[in-house]
Amino acid sequence: MPRSRDEGPHRRCIVTRAERDPDEMIRFVAAPDGTIVPDLRRKLPGRGVWVGASRALVDEAVRRKAFARGLKAQVTVPQTLAGDVEGLLQRDGVQALALANKAGLVVTGFGKVEEAAAAGRVKAIIHAAEAAADGRRKIAQALFRGLGERAAEVDVVEVFAGHDLDLALGRSHVIHAALIAGPGSEGFLARWRRLARYRNGEGGTPPGEEAPGAPRERDLDKHEGAGFEPNE
Numbered sequence: 215m216p217r218s219r220d221e222g223p224h225r226r227c228i229v230t231r232a233e234r235d236p237d238e239m240i241r242f243v244a245a246p247d248g249t250i251v252p253d254l255r256r257k258l259p260g261r262g263v264w265v266g267a268s269r270a271l272v273d274e275a276v277r278r279k280a281f282a283r284g285l286k287a288q289v290t291v292p293q294t295l296a297g298d299v300e301g302l303l304q305r306d307g308v309q310a311l312a313l314a315n316k317a318g319l320v321v322t323g324f325g326k327v328e329e330a331a332a333a334g335r336v337k338a339i340i341h342a343a344e345a346a347a348d349g350r351r352k353i354a355q356a357l358f359r360g361l362g363e364r365a366a367e368v369d370v371v372e373v374f375a376g377h378d379l380d381l382a383l384g385r386s387h388v389i390h391a392a393l394i395a396g397p398g399s400e401g402f403l404a405r406w407r408r409l410a411r412y413r414n415g416e417g418g419t420p421p422g423e424e425a426p427g428a429p430r431e432r433d434l435d436k437h438e439g440a441g442f443e444p445n446e
Contacts, residue, residue, distance in 0.1 A: 223236060224236070225239055225241075225264040226264065227239065227264055227265055227266045227271065228263050228264065228265060228275060228280040228281070228283070228284040229265055229266065229271045229274050229275050229278065229280055230266060230271065232266070234264075234266060236256065236264070238266065238267055238411070239264045239265060239266055239267050240252055240253075240254065240264070240265050240266075240267050240272070240299060240412075241253040241254075241256050241258075241262045241263070241264055242262060242263050242264070242265065242281060243258045243259075243260045243261070243262045243263075244260065244261075244281075244285055244287065244289050247290070248287070248288065248289050248290050249289070249290045249291075249292070250281045250289050250290065250291045250292070250295065252295075252298070252299045252302060254299075254302060254303070254306065261285060263280075263281060263284035263285055265280075267408065267411055267412050268411065268412055268414070268415040269296045269297075269299070269300055269412055269413060269415070270415050271415075272295060272296040272299055273296045276291050276293065276295050276296065279291070299412070300409070300412060300413065303405070303408060303409040303412055304373075304374070304378065304409055306405050306408075306409075307373075307374065307402065307405040307406050307408075307409050308374065308378050308381055308382045309382075310398075310401050310402040310404075310405045310406075311340075311374075311379075311382040311383070311402050312381075312382040312383070312384075313398050313401065313402070314393065314396070314398035314399050314401070314402045315382060315383050315384070316398075317396060317397075317398040318394075319337075319393060319394045319395075319396045319398050319399050320340075320383060320391055320392070320393055320394070321336075321391060321392040321393075321394065322383055322385060322388055322390070322391045323390075324349065324353075324389070324390050326392075327339070327353060327390045327391060327392045328352060328353055328356045329356075330392040330394070331353050331356040331357040331359075331360055331392060332356040332357070332359050332360045333360055334357075334360030334361045334364075335360075335394060335395075336357070336368060336392040336393060336394060337368070337369070337393045337394060337395040337396075337399045337403070338368060338369035338370065338371055338392070338393040338399065338403060339353055339354075339357065339368060339369070339370050339371070339390070339391075339392055339393075340371040340372075340374070340379065340390065340391040340392070340393060341353075341370065341371070341372045341389070341390055342372075342374065342375060342376035342379055342388065342389045342390070343372055343373065343374060343375045343376070344375065344376055344389075345372070345376075345389050345390060346389075349389065349390060353390060369393075369403060369406075371393075371403075371406050373406065373409055373410055373413065376388060376389060379391065
C-alpha cells in the first residue's frame with residue numbers, strides 16, 4: 215500500500231524484499247559500461263536498485279546475482295563490491311571529519327580531550343581503533359565528571375584507525391579526539407553512523423524492528439516524494 219507523504223519514500227531491498235527508509239539502504243546503478251557502482255549520494259542518473267545498508271547484504275546480493283535481476287539487464291558486478299562500498303563509506307567519514315576540523319570543532323591531544331570531556335562540552339569522543347583501554351577509561355571518567363549520568367548520551371566513535379584520524383586532522387599519531395557541537399559535527403556523526411551500521415549489519419534489521427542503538431541519518435541527502443518505489 216502506498217505510504218503518506220509524512221512517512222516519506224520507501225524502497226525495497228533486492229535481497230530481503232523488505233521495504234525500508236532510503237536512509238537505511240544503499241542505492242546501486244549500472245555505469246555506462248554495465249558495471250554496478252554504489253550511489254551513496256543517490257544522485258547518479260538511471261534506474262537504480264536498493265540494498266539494505268550492511269556489508270552482509272551487499273555480499274549476498276553479489277552472490278545471488280540480484281543486481282541483474284533487479285535491473286533486468288546484463289551487468290558486471292565486482293566481487294569486491296561489499297568491500298568497495300565500505301571503503302567509500304570510510305572515506306566519506308574521514309572527509310566529513312576533516313571538514314569538522316576545519317570548522318574548529320575538533321580537539322586533539324590526550325590532555326586537551328580529557329579537559330574538554332571534564333568540562334562537559336563535547337558532542338562525541340573519538341578514539342582510534344587501536345587506542346589503549348586505559349586511555350579510553352580515563353577519558354570516560356573525565357566525561358562522567360563533567361556530565362554525570364548524561365555522559366551516556368555522548369557518542370563514542372571507535373571505527374577509524376589512527377592513520378585515518380591523522381589524514382583527517384592533518385596531524386601525526388592521533389589516538390584521541392573530542393568533537394564539539396556544531397553543523398560540521400552533525401555531518402560527521404551521520405556518516406560515522408552509516409559506516410557503523412554497514413559494518414555491524416544493522417541495515418538487515420527487519421522492517422518494524424529497531425536494532426539496538428540503530429542510528430538514523432536524517433541530515434544526509436533527502437528524497438522528495440512519497441509512496442513505495444522499488445526502483446528509482
